[in-house]
Amino acid sequence: MATKRDYYEVLEVTKTATFEEIKKAYRKKAIQYHPDKNPGDEEAEDKFKEAAEAYEILSDEQKRAKYDRYGHSAPGGFGSSHSGGFSMDDIFSQFGDIFGGHFGGGFGGFGGQRGPRANRGSDLRVKVKLTLKDIAAGVEKKIKVNKFVACTYCKGTGADGGTAYETCSTCKGSGVVTRVMNTILGQMQTQSTCPTCNGEGKTITKKCSHCAGEGIVKEEEVISINIPAGVAEGMQLSMSGKGNAARHGGVNGDLLILVEEEQHPELFRDDNDVVYNLLLSFSTAALGGNVVVPTIDGKVKVTIEPGTQPGKVLRLKNKGLPSINRYGTGDLLINISVYIPETLSDSEKSTLTGLENSPNFQPSKSVKDKIFRHFRKMFD
Template sequence: MKEDFYDILGVSKNATSAEIKKAYRKKAIEYHPDKNPGDTKAEEMFKKAAEAYEVLSDPDKKAKYDQFGHQAFEGGGFGGGGMNMDDIFSQFGDIFGSAFGGGGFGGFGFGGGGQRRVKGSNLRIRVKLSLEDIANGVDKKIKVKRKKVAAGTTYKTCGTCNGQGQVTRIQNTILGRMQTATTCSTCGGSGQVVDSRGSGSDSMGMMVEEETVSIKIPAGVVDGMQLKVSGKGNEAPGGGIAGDLLVAIEEMPHEQLQRDGDNLHYDLYISFSDAALGTSQEIDTVSGKVRIKIEPGTQSGKILRLRNKGIPSINGYGSGDLLVHVNVWTPRHLSKEQKEFFQRMKTDENFEPKPEKQDKSFFEKVKDMFS
């Protein structure tokens, strides 16, 4: 089981964004590779801290994590996990200020003389899923148009910033000498410029290509949830890090079933005769059709609970239930003979309402449904 993100950073669930940032900075400095050369355990802790910070520093991701745990971001390469060193240094280098050599991470492009590496832009797509897909999990193959470095394109070190990606200027002011660093306008911060452009590429040596991406979607996802496929966004020029593919889940409505969290609801209509005599009915579930038994004397509004026939919990806590709502259908049009029959039954004691203890009220049924 993965370690809790709050425990990794040593903060409470009520910690502010400033406290989370401060805790991450402390952990990352403690386990930074420059301070722990060759220490694989420290490197692992360094990655864990970055993974935790990536989620807890983002309000949307933090809300999903608080609700669904690690499962909100996992399943075939999704989520906050799987960060490598390039990801960490690219995204969070500015947090460290002068902690390492006056500009962040030594040897990884944010100070210490290393070459700056930029990350390509993310791509966003929306995937429509049926209720059956959500219940069982599904592998999707999606065609994505992404920017890639064109074949034959080569790069060289930017002469303006000497590969740093930043231009440093020193100014004399009334307060003394002030040093500022800005993104290099020549290379856009990558530290690289095009040396030779491949055929059909743009000014940065990039071209758009269509690629089929395999996406493994875990069971139990919810509408609006966003999953991440690392490294399947746009590539960055000059050997930078590829962006990510962000996959937004859209749940399509089902003709018969209504979702309520992990539970499903089904409206079953039966006739007076079936309610009085009993019957069996075939109904839809997300795993196929099942036949259920309607006992003689079943009252309208009765709820039949089919255990574990709902949606699997994304946290791995089993599955929800299928709640079948029995509705006795009252005919609107009666023949002369039918009217005469019901007229005779008006005074029949078997047709007089006589609710028993097991015939719960509407409010009791609602209470049971949500218990």
């Protein structure tokens, strides 16, 4: 499979381009590579489809933001129609309107073969809260959504009994009205959406009483969502066809799932690593010992070496979170802090005073240099 080109490169626009600039760039490309201007040229047809795919993503604010962050490998895809490959009918039915009604049918009537317009249901957006344990292993979540579904009484048509409709007399069922114009390029056939049937190719003679002729009704539905391991706060996943049903039949919208992370009581996330701040007593840091620390999956025992200094970081390999692209697993980073008592008894003060003059209780030059380098890295 060929590597996809950058969408901004395809349309020859910058990443800061406005919607109008993107729209103008797509129109230019579509005219340049239109199949009727390039008959039999498969490369031109591929570029025509490539431009439509780029426009579909970059003209949608949410899809564009997702593409800017993750590129073509965005988790869950873009919930777009191009995922299965654009057809010419897809392009003309979805984007023909950007030509202002003067190019929708193409040259020589290429677009005239497209059928009635298929309605599309709106997308649904939900938020899903996940724990670190959910994110580490992946999880299935069941959620209730109140959404539009196809009316069972009219089979989503909006017509009484699903049969009380007839072919549109204006467009003869094509969903479009056609005109022929003479231009400097020769005869051009222009198409626009039929005003009588709104592009559906049929008109209802008797409305369904259950849905008032809309073809859709509101219902509650339980949807199972499979969340892959390694997702992060702010990621958006999509489930194709799980959004609202379309009026009078057509294509369902998508369900868009926004990921939210629940704060762990002891751990916090740093990309795919997980960080824990371990507070040691002065004696444990000096003498060493075994301590228990939390991980995503439970508790583990960690050995503290004698003379462990504050600021030291212990690393437990592969105890973090997996990469969503399956490029490995992060680590658990244990940041060492040492607790210094705020109050001491007289005997404790006496003991420490006695140790103050011991050479072992005075930092050596190498220790001072090590601490200096540690802090310099923090501020570089």
